[in-house]
Amino acid sequence: MxxxxxxxxxxxxxxxxxxxxxxxxxxxxxxxxVHEPRLAHNPVFAGDVVVFYPEHPDDEVLWGGSAVRAAIDTKGADNVYVVLVSRGLGATPFLKPAHFNALSSVQRGTLREDEFRAAMAALGVESRNVVVLQDSAPGPDDNFAEMRRTALRFERAAAAAGRTVTHVAHSYVLDNNRLHRGNGRVIKSLLDEGLITDALFWIKPEFRYNVPAGDLVRFQALTPVDSAAVHAAINAYTRTEPRAGLEAIGFRSTPWYFWMLEWDANLTSLLHTAAVPG
The missing domain is CATH 1.10.287 (Helix Hairpins)
Structure with missing residues (x-):
């Protein structure tokens, strides 16, 4: 035996x-x-304030790390926010930490939030501008309702100060994850209803050729500082350091996306406009 x-x-x-x-x-x-040629310069977000809405920890780095850096470079760190819609309690790592199965839902959420906050610090997002929506029962639709309320609060606060907001969420159509699409639909619906004025939607690289050229918006880490910041944020998600609350849960779940991002020397973020049908 x-x-x-x-x-x-x-x-x-x-x-x-x-x-x-x-x-x-x-x-x-x-x-x-999907390797993207190097840009001469990054586009500039239309809004005075830029708010990113990753559905789960690591989404914002995998799909928008260089976009976050571009927003910080052009708008200033004070005007860039990252709102984590869900802590991703349903992550199923291929190579789980030894104690993972014994962790409660709350403990798993804490681990993922710790990784997210470490990545945001590495990326250069001000700690006061990092917002984590609490996972609520009975399911993700409740988080989408809170995401909608949060977006409206940002929009109204900016309008009261005579300023505008660009909201950046997942694609509402070009994604193989239904929660990502639901996340994007929250922002798209607000735009369609005229309750917000500007939005962009990030995509995974495999959907790059589904976007008409005129609706594709690319950002890249064009300076050593920006490149180092994105790599440091990647490192926060990929290294295992239990004492710091880092267990690489996201990386253990979808390592190929991290490899694909680092394979691109320019760390490209691909986004599309709201003109894409869906």
């Missing part, structure tokens, strides 16, 4: 290595396909 258990473990380890190898090859190949 001992020999059989040993053989099963060896087979399992070989399977894990094989899957990891396939994922790595796919990430490199896709990363090469």
């Amino acid at each position: 001992t020999v059989l258990r040993w053989a099963a473990r060896v087979a399992q380890w070989r399977s894990v290595r094989a899957v990891a190898a396939v994922i790595l090859v796919l990430a490199v190949c896709v990363g090469e396909i």
Whole structure:
């Protein structure tokens, strides 16, 4: 029986290595396909204030790290906010930390929030401008309702000061995650209703060719400072340091997206306008 258990473990380890190898090859190949040429300069957000709404921890770095840096560079850190809509309690890491299954929902949420806040600090977002919406029962629709209220508060506060806001959320149509699409629809619906005045929507790189050229908006880390900040934020999500509350939960769940981002020397963020049908 001992020999059989040993053989099963060896087979399992070989399977894990094989899957990891396939994922790595796919990430490199896709990363090469979607590699973006270097921009001469980044576009400028229309709003005086820019608010990003990642649905889960790490979304904002994977899909918008260089966009966040561009907003900080042009609008100033005081005018850039990141609102975490959900702490992503449903994450299912492939290679779980040893104690992961024993953690309560609250403990998992705390781990993911710690990683998110560490990444935001590395990215240069002011701590007072980091907002975490509490995961509420019975499900994600409640978080979307709070996301809507939060967006309206930003819009009204800015309007009262004679200023404008650009809201940046997930794509409402070009995403394979229904929660991401729901997140985008919150902002798109506010725009369609005339309750907000400007919005952009980030996409995963594999959807890049689904966006008409005129509706694609690209941002890149064009300076050493911006590049270092995005890499530091990536590191906050990918390193394991339990004493600092870092367990790389997001990275363990979808490592290929981190590899794809780092494969791009310019750390490109791809967004689209609200003109994309959906």
